[in-house]
Amino acid sequence: MTEQQVLPSIGAPNGSSPHSAKAIWGGRWATFLARRLSRLGVSIIVLVTVAFLSIRAIPGDPVRIALGIRASQAVVDERRAALGLDLPLWEQYIRFWQGLFTGNLGESFSLQMPVTTVLAQRLPATLELAVLALVVMLAFAIPVGLVTAALTRGGRRRGLELGYTTVSGFIAVIPEFLIGVGLIYVFAVQFHLLPVAGRSGPESYILPVLALSLGGIAGISRIVRAEALSVLDQDYIRTARAKRMSSWRIYMRHALPNLLTSSLTIGGLVLGGLIAGTVLVETIFSWPGLGMTIVASIMHKDFPLAQGVIIVYGLFVLLVTLVVDIVLVLLDPRSALGEN
Template sequence: MSETKLREEATSPKSLAPKLGKSPWGGQWGAFLARRLGRLGISIVVLVTVSFLMIRLIPGDPVRNALGIMASQDVVEARREALGLNLPLWEQYLRFWQGLFTGNLGDSFTLQMPVTTVIGQRLPATLEIAFMALVFMLACAIPIGMIAAALTRGGRRRGLELGYTGVSGFIAVIPEFLIGVGLIYVFAVQFHLLPVAGRSGPDSYILPVLALSIGGIAGVSRIVRAEALTVLGQDYIRTARAKRMSSWRIYMRHALPNLLTSSLTIGGLVLGGLIAGTVLVEFIFSWPGLGMTIVASIKDKDFPLAQGVIIVYGLMVLLVTLIVDILLVLLDPRSALKEN
């Protein structure tokens, strides 16, 4: 075998990639999953504890709020005893954990329904706009970032680069609720093109999805551009250009696949942010999801409902992060060893 052939094999990506073992449940894979699941368990304990204490630190009497100011003190005390709110805080905490393990999150004070029923009815509406916003965001951000990288690579078009980074940076920091208010004013109030609130038809999804995704498109496209500039500076891209390959083939066949790992990471992180961002967006657009529910439950000091919704939000973000970590290791096994 020639010296050139040996050098190529020694420096090839395949030879440099550490092996995690044939079985996905053993060796380095087992250590990786153990670390991630351990962190997930700790995060869940913190999430449950914080949600339990946070709601109870809000001033006011939830039972009095639910029964009204005209209810007698005897009725209020009887209701507090029935709900277990007269018990010591530590005992309420243990009962709360017991309810979580048995799937019983209690009944809503204000809606007079099981918390699990309320969450089951309103969770789909939240997931719909979150995932639609994610798909729309990535579908726009990745091409915009790649086009910006292609036009400004190598220090070209300095004015375009400054304009793009300035505008995208400004849009990325605008809160979702401000974007939502602006969209309502333009498309619903001024031109009467789209409904201002509710979940009444396909056109009612447009404004909430735009409010959730516009800032993300600007921010994610900046990251994609930075990653694309790095990829376009690699030797194999220069070799492809030297062979006079078409720009379309270079970008789509060689550059884009190498952006998938970073795009997956960004997408997972953004999805967690989108889920959290639905709270204010749903409130602005009167969207019947968990965002509207959590705002109303905190306002009314509806302990069971507020705690249940907060935990669901937190679990969704934690599970998305875990899934992204696992997918990244499947795409690039070397990432499992970076923490060792």
């Protein structure tokens, strides 16, 4: 009997061939993707239904609001018929779905332009804020959490640990709009260092990005610190120290890569929340994004525009969550796909 007949194929469980292992993992991947995509489909149906019904639950006549109180009832009725608002609710719902499939979200009552055009104009400003805030969060939270863990490891520097946990916990629970108001008062009103509102240049990004990111920096750094304390207590870190490796090499080469998985996962989930969190921050800083748009559309009962913005917000969160799930599987397929 040859050696190849005795030894199982390397990398294939239970002596199975690499081709059968690929088939097993291929089947697991197919099951995983089918399950996630089916959940995404159900979530989209719920999202669209909620967007359609929620705005209609607000009291008031959108056509009357758009035309003004001086418009005659005949003009109002004619406009309602033209917009299809005189149809039964179920028929409006079906038409709404038909418009989604054809890429037609209707025309904004208040702005008198296609909703897709408004979204295309306002979405980049919101994405800029959210992505910049996420970059700032991770750029500060990961090193702060890692350094704090290194300094307070093993119960050392109790005063630093107490001060850090107290300050970071306090900042993490402050709402973004309160942070924004405080930043405006200090940097715009008192010292006149930065613009109060608008999107006029690089300096106009500083305050809204800080308002969105400060709470996240505090919260994510606490999670990174907890993960780092666990990683720094592992056997391979002790072995690295026993070999007299430099602290910089231990932290950068061994500890940091093990923190990036959880940090990037949290960052992806935070990005979805940041998009929703921009609503109040954009309103405070008069930022021309989707946040101000949805506030104005709800005030005017602008059905098409409000529905479009809600769907864009919801789809972004759902897609970010899906991407995070897929990245987790790529990083750790055995645990994510249920392989022991």
